[in-house]
Amino acid sequence: MAVLASLICSYEAAIAPAVPLLLPDLHMDLVTYGLITASALVVGALAGMVAGPLSDKLGRVRILIPLMGLTSILAFTMTLVDTPTHLVIVRCVLALVEGMAITTTAPLVRDYSPRMGRAQAFGFWAWGPVGANFISAGIASLTLPMFNNAWQSQFIIIGTLSLIASVVIALNIADLSPRLRAEVLETEKVVIENAEGAPPAKFSTLLTNPMVWAHVIGISAFLLLYLTVTGFGQLIITTTFHKSAAEASFIMAMFWVLNLTTLFLAGRWSDTLQLRRIFSLVFSVLSLVVMIYFATLLGDPNTSTVTLAITGAILGGAMGAAYSPWMANYSENSEDLDPRLQGLTWGIFYLVVRLASVALTIIAPIIVKQTGSWQTWIIVCVVGVAVFIVLMPFYKGPWTRAQLAATQAPVGDISSREDPVVTKR
Secondary structure, three states, X not given: OHHHHHHHHHHHOOOHHHHHHHHHHOOOOHHHHHHHHHHHHHHHHXXXXXXXXXXXXXXXXXXXXXXXXXXXXXXXXXXXXXXXXXXXXXXXXXXXXXXXXXXXXXXXHHHOOOHHHHHHHHHHHHHHHHHHHHHHHHHHHHHOOOOOOOOHHHHHHHHHHHHHHHHHHHHHOOOOOHHHHOOOOOOOOOOOOOOXXXXXXXXXXXXXXXXXXXXXXXXXXXOHHHHHHHHHHHHHHHHHHOOOHHHHHHHHXXXXXXXXXXXXXXXXXXXXXXXXXXHHHHHHHHHHHHHHHHHHHOOOOXXXXXXXXXXXXXXXXXXXXXXXXXXXXXXXXXXXXXXXXXXXHHHHHHHHHHHXXXXXXXXXXXXHHHHOOOHHHHHHHHHHHHHHHHHHHHOOOOOOHHHHHHHOOOOOOHHHOOOOOOOOO
16 A cells, blocks of 8 residues: 555656657747756655654655645646746645655555565665656557647546545555554564664764765766656657657557566565665666767767667666665665654655655756756766766665674664664665
């Protein structure tokens, strides 16, 4: 249910398939659209930072359910947009509600996932935002021709499907008690009896820790391409390679489908080995290589749909395989500092990634306008992956099975010590 909630919250905010049709209809250029998107992202980032710590106090589901239903209704308001001013208002309101809702889903997944299955669990969680991109691209590819390329049709579909799914989720989702959320679980059989005697959790435990910031800054740089194709993917394909909106959505669907697959498979593999960083390293390097190749394709407007689909699929697969082990690594590193702050952990993640999106949506259109091509911006994304690789040694966790065996130690109950920081690595 948490994964489905993540998917629905992300799907409700999906706009990329409509962008190639939306811009000319509203007489809006790329730079203006970028500024509107940036405004919405700032609102969403701040909303997520508020909702994360709040979910640590009040519980995840109490925040998630009402906001998810409200976001479903707000999706319909996109059909009323007929000016850039209307667009910025609707997108900001939608981002406010969606940002608060989706931030609760990652800590909820953590609450129900022992470390032996953490990467698989977060791989499934990532099916939410990734699956939303895949579904929105796939549905647009199939339905835009049926509705005479009316972009409003996509938001009617989004609102209808989201509202139905929200009711299903509300009837089936559950939360953990604060005491259980405060536990560090290695397996389903290991349960710490009582965390009520622990000192209050301190936000500074995470906010002043360099490792946490290395994680979120590194992954924000890594996700620059993901964020780019989420917001501009179809537009890049239509303007650079002169494909139709439906063809562009098909190509993007190929990127997302392999990304979805490897999120789970790599997560499961890293859970089996209980290794995180080596997976992120290997597949980040592969992402880097394929991304450079894609940058060269942007110099050839005659590139075939098949070539773009295959390249996109490989790139999406490599990025997914690097991402789910990283999510587990980040959650575990934070959990070792204080398991009661997972809401704040993912609130920080959401804030920094959204701020990276803000920078992207402002800077990328300007670069494209100045250079007349997306090629330069994709090279910036290549640098982002390189930054992620450089920061990886600052994360905690073994690189090999031998290191894992040498450093394994039981996780203690946080109530048995005054300092909530766990030294296990």
